Amino acid sequence: MIQYKINISRADRFRMLTGQTDGSEVRVQELKPCVYHTVVVETKLGNNTEVYQNAQCGVVLLDAQAPLRKITVESLVGGTNQVLRWKRPYWRSAECYERYRVNVTEKGLPLRSLMFYSDGPHLIENLKPSTEYRYTIEPMWDTIAGPTGEIVSTTRGDTGRAKCLSPNNQSMLTYFSDHPATTIYNLRVRSEAQSLTVTWDVHAENRLNLTAFAVGIGDFWSRISSEQQRYSVKSIRECRIYKIMVYAIMRPRTNQPWEETFARPLAAGGM
Numbered sequence: 001m002i003q004y005k006i007n008i009s010r011a012d013r014f015r016m017l018t019g020q021t022d023g024s025e026v027r028v029q030e031l032k033p034c035v036y037h038t039v040v041v042e043t044k045l046g047n048n049t050e051v052y053q054n055a056q057c058g059v060v061l062l063d064a065q066a067p068l069r070k071i072t073v074e075s076l077v078g079g080t081n082q083v084l085r086w087k088r089p090y091w092r093s094a095e096c097y098e099r100y101r102v103n104v105t106e107k108g109l110p111l112r113s114l115m116f117y118s119d120g121p122h123l124i125e126n127l128k129p130s131t132e133y134r135y136t137i138e139p140m141w142d143t144i145a146g147p148t149g150e151i152v153s154t155t156r157g158d159t160g161r162a163k164c165l166s167p168n169n170q171s172m173l174t175y176f177s178d179h180p181a182t183t184i185y186n187l188r189v190r191s192e193a194q195s196l197t198v199t200w201d202v203h204a205e206n207r208l209n210l211t212a213f214a215v216g217i218g219d220f221w222s223r224i225s226s227e228q229q230r231y232s233v234k235s236i237r238e239c240r241i242y243k244i245m246v247y248a249i250m251r252p253r254t255n256q257p258w259e260e261t262f263a264r265p266l267a268a269g270g271m
Contacts, residue, residue, distance in 0.1 A: 104134070
């Protein structure tokens with residue numbers, strides 16, 4: 001049996017779980033949807049400590065292909081203020097935490113970058129009369145593969161022309177590092193429908209001391225063979241932010257200090 005300790009933290013709470021498992025899976029339940037969690041796992045096998053080195057692969061949100069809806073701009077009397085509004089995708093619950101970045105350009109040049117915490121209406125003030133403005137709306141709960149709404153309007157009172165920019169049905173997210181100390185590189189996440197597939201590569205010179213991988217997708221943790229470089233989850237919930245993590249479990253090297261063996265990052269990953 002493997003002894004484990006799991007630290008789970010988010011903005012308003014921290015908790016630690018300890019126990020034992022047969023080495024195949026550690027399941028953490030009762031995590032709230034739409035809340036970003038950070039998970040750190042430490043394991044012990046008998047008297048030998050195995051350190052889970054971490055490679056993060058960003059934040060992934062399911063159903064990212066659904067675009068923002070009903071983006072509108074209304075010019076107010078006087079031509080110097082506008083009201084901007086949009087609708088969240090059908091699949092995204094109203095209870096989920098919302099955050100949007102709106103970039104405003106004037107005649108093709110950046111003017112403002114604003115942060116809003118709802119889908120509107122939002123008042124955009126101090127604009128120039130009879131001038132064209134472009135609003136780009138970026139949902140911050142899916143900054144990598146998410147849909148971006150865009151609308152062009154003039155302060156003459158014309159009807160805004162809106163369009164939605166969305167990725168293909170399959171979104172591929174890639175992070176990599178060519179640092180010589182890197183064990184895992186080219187982490188890739190493919191999302192479609194209700195499933196996620198994670199793949200990665202391993203430098204050949206690091207295979208000698210590699211004993212296994214630990215993969216965390218949301219609240220699911222699995223330990224897999226060192227020969228396997230692919231992991232899939234076929235049933236995961238919508239309206240969830242998933243943190244994808246791949247850990248390399250390394251065999252201690254007797255000819256190097258512990259810090260040299262385990263303390264270096266494995267792969268670059270954006271958040």
